[in-house]
Amino acid sequence: MRTPAIVLANDGYRTANGKPAHGLVRGSDRFDIQSVIDPDCAGEDAGTLLDGKARGIPVVKNIDEALAHARTPPQVCIVGIATHGGRLTETLRAQLLEAAGCGLSLVSGLHDFIGEDPEISAAARAAAVDIVDVRKPPPRAQLSFWGGRVAQIRAMRLAVLGTDCAVGKRTTSRMLVSALNAAGIRSEMIYTGQTGWMQGARFGFVLDSTPNDYVSGELEQALLRCAQSSDPDVMVIEGQSALRNPSGPCGAELLLSGDVSGVVLQHAPGRTFFDGFEHLGRRIPSLRSEIELVSLYGVATLAVTLNGDGLDRQALAGHQAAYAEELGIPVIAPLHDTMDSLVGVIRAFLTGPAT
Numbered sequence: 074m075r076t077p078a079i080v081l082a083n084d085g086y087r088t089a090n091g092k093p094a095h096g097l098v099r100g101s102d103r104f105d106i107q108s109v110i111d112p113d114c115a116g117e118d119a120g121t122l123l124d125g126k127a128r129g130i131p132v133v134k135n136i137d138e139a140l141a142h143a144r145t146p147p148q149v150c151i152v153g154i155a156t157h158g159g160r161l162t163e164t165l166r167a168q169l170l171e172a173a174g175c176g177l178s179l180v181s182g183l184h185d186f187i188g189e190d191p192e193i194s195a196a197a198r199a200a201a202v203d204i205v206d207v208r209k210p211p212p213r214a215q216l217s218f219w220g221g222r223v224a225q226i227r228a229m230r231l232a233v234l235g236t237d238c239a240v241g242k243r244t245t246s247r248m249l250v251s252a253l254n255a256a257g258i259r260s261e262m263i264y265t266g267q268t269g270w271m272q273g274a275r276f277g278f279v280l281d282s283t284p285n286d287y288v289s290g291e292l293e294q295a296l297l298r299c300a301q302s303s304d305p306d307v308m309v310i311e312g313q314s315a316l317r318n319p320s321g322p323c324g325a326e327l328l329l330s331g332d333v334s335g336v337v338l339q340h341a342p343g344r345t346f347f348d349g350f351e352h353l354g355r356r357i358p359s360l361r362s363e364i365e366l367v368s369l370y371g372v373a374t375l376a377v378t379l380n381g382d383g384l385d386r387q388a389l390a391g392h393q394a395a396y397a398e399e400l401g402i403p404v405i406a407p408l409h410d411t412m413d414s415l416v417g418v419i420r421a422f423l424t425g426p427a428t
Contacts, residue, residue, distance in 0.1 A: 077107055085154040093155060107147050118131065124408055149177055170192065170196050177202060183206075189206075216287040231335050233339060238320075258419065261309070263299060275299075276298055319350070325370065338367070343383030
């Protein structure tokens with residue numbers, strides 16, 4: 074059963090900072106989202122604002138309105154924005170205190186752990202509600218080093234990497250897993266960020282809050298748990314940031330420590346510079362050069378998936394056709410296309426060449 078929940082978005086739902094809220098609105102196996110709180114766009118349908126698909130999830134002004142209009146009484150209040158640096162703002166603190174006072178458990182993916190905030194933790198204790206800090210890593214004694222057991226896993230490991238952060242790697246991962254399962258290819262997503270956990274992925278860890286020495290081992294352990302519990306045909310590993318994003322280069326761990334067999338590369342052709350670093354002129358490398366870099370790790374890019382930020386459908390389709398001709402691999406716009414061609418590529422990879 075999914076737990077009824079409301080989501081705090083604080084004037085950020087229509088921005089890239091609303092990524093956690095966006096993921097929850099698109100779908101969660103863990104939470105049943107009743108409403109999104111954002112006075113900047115209250116009165117709208119959260120799904121319509123996100124991608125034009127109404128989902129019956131209203132955007133409301135405040136917690137009182139969220140509780141009054143919920144289809145099912147909410148039990149949880151989720152922080153649905155990624156603040157700068159993952160900081161707990163005073164606005165969020167006030168809302169979380171109010172939510173706890175209304176008897177709601179609190180879930181946060183911030184780097185500032187709300188369970189360590191004296192005022193919030195006291196309010197939660199007084200109301201006998203829970204606090205979940207999704208980004209809080211286990212004690213170091215419980216963390217693992219990489220040991221090589223990943224090589225024993227039967228399942229194909231596929232990494233969804235990106236050429237920048239906030240390009241839709243998690244969304245593509247979820248959509249691909251859904252399409253593979255619908256096609257009879259048993260698949261699981263390995264989450265590596267807080268929103269993946271919020272959306273209900275069963276296996277994974279939060280990469281960016283894990284001490285660096287343990288990232289490879291925690292990835293390996295997530296893959297081993299998945300193999301032992303589910304034994305899927307395919308594991309789709311959610312990527313983080315990008316191999317050459319200077320603010321947080323990431324991806325080599327997934328390619329090497331995850332012993333992946335292939336990559337799906339997510340790209341936003343409407344962007345020129347790394348997100349948030351336009352003022353520094355830090356350009357996103359070309360798609361071809363990123364594919365060549367991935368190949369240096371000994372891994373093939375099986376397909377490209379496109380994020381249409383800043384582009385209309387016609388312009389996105391133009392980029393899609395040009396990349397397909399240039400690269401000679403499937404190029405898909407996941408929010409507009411089916412995943413059929415990518416499912417076909419993975420099926421062919423699994424079955425191997427005809428004899």
